[in-house]
Amino acid sequence: MLPDFNRLKVFYYIFLKKSVVNAAGKLNITASAVSQTLNKLESELNVLLFTRLHKKLVPTWAGHQLFEILNPFINDLEKGIKHIRQAKQIPSGMLRIGSPIEFGKSYLPGLFSSFRKKYPEVVFDMKLGDPTEVFPLIKSGDLDFGLVDIFLTRDQVFEDFGIYSIDPLIDEEVIMACSKEYYVREINGDHSFKNLAIKEFLSYQKSSLTLMNWFKHHFKKAPVNLNRVMTVDNHQAVINGIKNQLGMGVIASHIVRKDIKQGRIIPIKTPSKDVINTISLVQLQDKEPSLTEKTFINFLTKDILSSGTLKTFINIS
Amino acid sequence: MLPDFNRLKVFYYIFLKKSVVNAAGKLNITASAVSQTLNKLESELNVLLFTRLHKKLVPTWAGHQLFEILNPFINDLEKGIKHIRQAKQIPSGMLRIGSPIEFGKSYLPGLFSSFRKKYPEVVFDMKLGDPTEVFPLIKSGDLDFGLVDIFLTRDQVFEDFGIYSIDPLIDEEVIMACSKEYYVREINGDHSFKNLAIKEFLSYQKSSLTLMNWFKHHFKKAPVNLNRVMTVDNHQAVINGIKNQLGMGVIASHIVRKDIKQGRIIPIKTPSKDVINTISLVQLQDKEPSLTEKTFINFLTKDILSSGTLKTFINIS
DNA sequence: ATCTTAGGCTAACTATTACTAATGCTACCG
DNA sequence: CGGTAGCATTAGTAATAGTTAGCCTAAGAT
Numbered sequence: 001m002l003p004d005f006n007r008l009k010v011f012y013y014i015f016l017k018k019s020v021v022n023a024a025g026k027l028n029i030t031a032s033a034v035s036q037t038l039n040k041l042e043s044e045l046n047v048l049l050f051t052r053l054h055k056k057l058v059p060t061w062a063g064h065q066l067f068e069i070l071n072p073f074i075n076d077l078e079k080g081i082k083h084i085r086q087a088k089q090i091p092s093g094m095l096r097i098g099s100p101i102e103f104g105k106s107y108l109p110g111l112f113s114s115f116r117k118k119y120p121e122v123v124f125d126m127k128l129g130d131p132t133e134v135f136p137l138i139k140s141g142d143l144d145f146g147l148v149d150i151f152l153t154r155d156q157v158f159e160d161f162g163i164y165s166i167d168p169l170i171d172e173e174v175i176m177a178c179s180k181e182y183y184v185r186e187i188n189g190d191h192s193f194k195n196l197a198i199k200e201f202l203s204y205q206k207s208s209l210t211l212m213n214w215f216k217h218h219f220k221k222a223p224v225n226l227n228r229v230m231t232v233d234n235h236q237a238v239i240n241g242i243k244n245q246l247g248m249g250v251i252a253s254h255i256v257r258k259d260i261k262q263g264r265i266i267p268i269k270t271p272s273k274d275v276i277n278t279i280s281l282v283q284l285q286d287k288e289p290s291l292t293e294k295t296f297i298n299f300l301t302k303d304i305l306s307s308g309t310l311k312t313f314i315n316i317s
Numbered sequence: 318m319l320p321d322f323n324r325l326k327v328f329y330y331i332f333l334k335k336s337v338v339n340a341a342g343k344l345n346i347t348a349s350a351v352s353q354t355l356n357k358l359e360s361e362l363n364v365l366l367f368t369r370l371h372k373k374l375v376p377t378w379a380g381h382q383l384f385e386i387l388n389p390f391i392n393d394l395e396k397g398i399k400h401i402r403q404a405k406q407i408p409s410g411m412l413r414i415g416s417p418i419e420f421g422k423s424y425l426p427g428l429f430s431s432f433r434k435k436y437p438e439v440v441f442d443m444k445l446g447d448p449t450e451v452f453p454l455i456k457s458g459d460l461d462f463g464l465v466d467i468f469l470t471r472d473q474v475f476e477d478f479g480i481y482s483i484d485p486l487i488d489e490e491v492i493m494a495c496s497k498e499y500y501v502r503e504i505n506g507d508h509s510f511k512n513l514a515i516k517e518f519l520s521y522q523k524s525s526l527t528l529m530n531w532f533k534h535h536f537k538k539a540p541v542n543l544n545r546v547m548t549v550d551n552h553q554a555v556i557n558g559i560k561n562q563l564g565m566g567v568i569a570s571h572i573v574r575k576d577i578k579q580g581r582i583i584p585i586k587t588p589s590k591d592v593i594n595t596i597s598l599v600q601l602q603d604k605e606p607s608l609t610e611k612t613f614i615n616f617l618t619k620d621i622l623s624s625g626t627l628k629t630f631i632n633i634s
Numbered sequence: 635a636t637c638t639t640a641g642g643c644t645a646a647c648t649a650t651t652a653c654t655a656a657t658g659c660t661a662c663c664g
Numbered sequence: 665c666g667g668t669a670g671c672a673t674t675a676g677t678a679a680t681a682g683t684t685a686g687c688c689t690a691a692g693a694t
Binding site: 353 | 669670671
């Protein structure tokens with residue numbers, strides 16, 4: 001059905017130059033080869049592309065038609081190839097990144113913005129979600145790399161963990177907290193599993209993974225069912241829920257440091273140390289990262305280090 | 318600079334199927350060949366097009382980019398090829414036709430219209446002008462064929478007359494004429510060269526070729542200079558000029574038959590017979606006409622024959 | 635007129651390379 | 665835990681793209 005594509009390329013140059021000899025020069029082959037190629041193409045398509053007028057080639061209608069198809073393609077291709085090639089020199093193209101919801105919403109857009117100031121050729125495609133969503137997408141190649149809350153996955157099983165490389169980026173203390181009023185009314189010093197498990201909870205994900213994990217970490221067991229009174233994919237909403245005595249929620253401590261200091265929010269302490277939630281960079285072990293990826297990851301880690309444990313993240317949140 | 322085009326075609330199918338094996342099936346070659354082709358293309362472009370994930374190929378950004386360029390092209394190409402191929406079955410495409418101004422203006426549009434009713438795929442590009450303009454364009458291949466007033470070229474020299482095939486289509490009597498009043502006032506029976514050459518003339522072309530040829534035909538010589546009082550590329554305007562006693566003009570007799578009969582317009586007779594202006598079909602001798610051309614020329618001659626010596630042409634004029 | 639140049643076509647030979655067949659590797663599936 | 669599916673690799677062969685040489689014709693040049 002489709003003709004030999006290289007013959008189309010030759011035709012393109014013949015048409016451009018209206019000459020076999022000139023096309024041959026352009027293509028760095030002999031005129032004979034060009035002539036033969038043209039004949040083959042014509043018999044392949046079973047149509048005359050040029051009327052031969054001694055020393056002149058005049059395109060037929062079919063020739064014109066074919067050129068009209070080829071011309072934009074070859075222009076696009078030249079530009080495209082140049083573009084693709086330059087991506088080896090300077091970062092460009094699309095980065096597809098998986099991220100925890102809150103981190104992706106609050107911190108990354110600002111980072112993207114400053115990255116793009118330096119590398120305007122780069123665009124981003126961000127997938128917000130649980131590690132349970134992000135890991136498979138990395139594996140399937142639909143994400144270039146991911147940022148995941150390792151805390152959430154500590155107890156989850158990934159059979160093929162070996163295929164990933166996981167580098168910790170950020171540590172954040174994760175606490176269970178409620179408002180002062182709620183604490184006085186509902187907890188009042190009783191930090192036992194039995195007491196805590198029956199309270200109202202705020203969750204910022206569809207699943208109550210975060211909450212469950214908090215219990216597992218502190219009591220080595222998880223409650224069967226939690227009374228979730230509000231679910232919302234927004235950290236700030238959870239904090240506001242806490243402040244308004246809606247219930248208890250798991251949050252990063254630094255976000256509410258001021259509130260804790262001033263006694264408006266009370267963290268629930270237990271004998272075990274606070275959970276450390278590690279946001280880690282997850283990549284495919286055996287996939288060589290592109291220049292763009294390497295540059296961005298470098299940029300990301302630098303930014304995190306320089307801003308002293310998530311200053312930027314905190315401020316924006 | 319540009320990669321091997323056939324490799325692009327292979328890439329296209331790999332991308333479509335996201336599989337070397339399936340692409341191989343589509344292309345009727347072995348998977349090995351496809352794999353090798355892909356590797357060659359990648360090293361040619363110096364870029365990874367797919368990340369290999371064991372049994373899965375996931376396009377990189379570069380792969381996506383390349384596909385975005387190829388996809389529309391291949392779609393267009395498939396449609397285009399189909400179109401070009403069908404032009405062998407039914408007339409389609411563009412016919413570039415040269416024609417005398419008046420004939421092309423008055424007669425051809427109507428003919429095009431009825432032709433297109435039968436063959437709607439055909440479009441026309443008409444070049445109106447002298448044989449001196451039309452012949453070179455046929456020779457250079459910029460016109461598929463031409464219609465020319467042979468009368469005008471009788472005495473003109475074309476060195477390479479042999480390269481054309483010339484078939485008479487229509488004969489028309491050409492006369493020099495003026496209004497009754499102008500005749501009485503200026504001519505009054507004196508049809509001598511000396512008397513006629515000094516009158517006012519109307520010409521419907523930039524050059525006064527037509528007028529000159531009339532003199533050459535009737536007196537075997539042409540006046541050095543003619544007093545052209547109006548030049549306009551419209552036959553009807555010339556006739557109106559004649560009727561309004563602006564001067565004398567050369568016109569086809571059938572157009573003004575009624576006026577002559579009723580004595581409003583007087584033809585200038587001389588001992589020699591009236592000029593016969595033959596409109597002929599001119600084609601390049603050694604150029605095989607396409608189906609579209611043959612069909613149209615057939616249609617044209619049939620129409621002329623059936624309408625009895627230019628009935629249509631006359632009516633419209 | 636005759637020669638020269640330019641552009642294109644063809645035929646036969648040569649060199650490249652596209653393709654195959656055979657084999658190996660590894661994740662996934664029952 | 666074999667069996668299968670899918671891709672990669674290698675070496676050898678078949679196909680074809682390209683070269684060289686020679687011919688033809690129209691236009692310019694001498």
